[in-house]
Amino acid sequence: MLLTVDDRDAYCYTGGKPFDATLPTAVFIHGxxxxxSVWVLQTRYFAHHGFGVLALDLPGHGRSKGxxxxxxxxxxxxxxxxxxxxGVRTATLIGHSMGSLVALETACRAPSRVDKIALVGSAYPMKVSDTLLDEAQHHEQHAIDMVNIWSHSGIAQKPSSPGPGFSVIxxxxxxMQHIAAGNPAPVFHTDFVACNSYTxxxxxxxxVRCPTLFLLGQQDMMTPPRATASLIKAMPAARVVRLDNCGHALMAEQPDAVLAHLFDFAVGRT
Structure with a gap:
């Protein structure tokens, strides 16, 4: 679905069903x-089980312009x-990595618009090393390779992967190469700076007063679980789930577990 935001196209995947703003809305925010597309399994399930789904492409990413x-x-x-x-008045916000910071900040800026927030692979501060910032600016493919190594718990695929021979990494x-090729702007570096400078x-x-879920990978080297300590301390009522055998790429490495925890949280079962 294409929307217009700031006079530019903004794309949202709706999970294979037409978006219905009268249903409870779940917004998925990528990193x-x-x-x-990183949310494809989760968004399709949500859309076919009672939610209006908006899995957005941020500006300069995917099909969103600018x-x-x-x-x-x-x-x-x-x-x-x-x-x-x-036409959405309130929504559940589900954000991964950089997207988790966006969900958190939005719940702070507009609490009346946010029903719940799920912070997946989150951390604060979400600092990026000087080396990685430099690689993202000057040697983007090197940065992509570095992040892929650090985002996965291992090279062997898990039983929940789509099939034999499928490479999650x-x-x-x-x-990431597709995003880089689709925009002449330094997308990766800009995203990293946004994470690094958020204070x-x-x-x-x-x-935040709305229900909150932290969904973290035990083997996450990009945003280690310990890096959420200050956020969790500030939100003592939040639910915290740590997935074993899982790095930063939670939706790819443990897709079924991520879906189960997110859906249970969204419908109020946890």
């Missing part, structure tokens, strides 16, 4: 150098405009 936005705050403001364009690598996490977390 750096990704697009809506340059990538430079800060988490700018992305949050853009997201609220997208909800307006879709290879699929993620090709997606409102503690204040935002302390302000």
């Amino acid at each position: 750096a150098q990704h697009d809506h 340059a990538p936005l430079a800060s988490v705050g700018e992305i949050s403001d853009w997201l609220l405009k997208l909800l307006d364009a879709a 290879g699929g993620n690598r090709r997606l 409102n996490g503690d204040i935002a977390a302390a302000s």
Whole structure:
């Protein structure tokens, strides 16, 4: 589905069903150098089980036009405009990595618009090393390779992978290359700078009153579970789930477990 935000096309995948704003809405927010496709299993299930789904492509990513936005705050403001364009009053926000910071900031800026937030592969501060920032700016393919190594718990595929011979790591690598090829702007570097420069996490977390889920990978080297300590402390009522045999690419490495936890949280079973 194409919407218009700031006079530019904004694409949202709706899970294989027409979007219905009268249903409870689940908004899925991807991370750096990704697009809506990282949520394909989860979004299709949500859309066929009672939710209106908006799995967005952030500006400069996938099918959404324009340059990538430079800060988490700018992305949050853009997201609220997208909800307006879709006719959505309130939504459950589900964000991965950079997208988790966007969900958190949006719940702080517009609490009346957010029913629940799920923070997947999150951390705060979400610092990016100087080496990785430099590689993303000057040697993007090197940065893609580095992140792919650090985002997965191992090279062997899990039983929940689509089938023999399927490469989770290879699929993620090709997606990141596709995002790089689709926009002349330095998308990866811009995304990393947005993560690295976000400083409102503690204040935002302390302000959140809606139900919150942390979904973390035990073997995550990009956003280690211990890096969520300050956020979890600020939200003592939040539910925290740590998935074993799982790195930063939770939706690819443990897709069924991620779906089960997210859906149970969204419908209020946890």
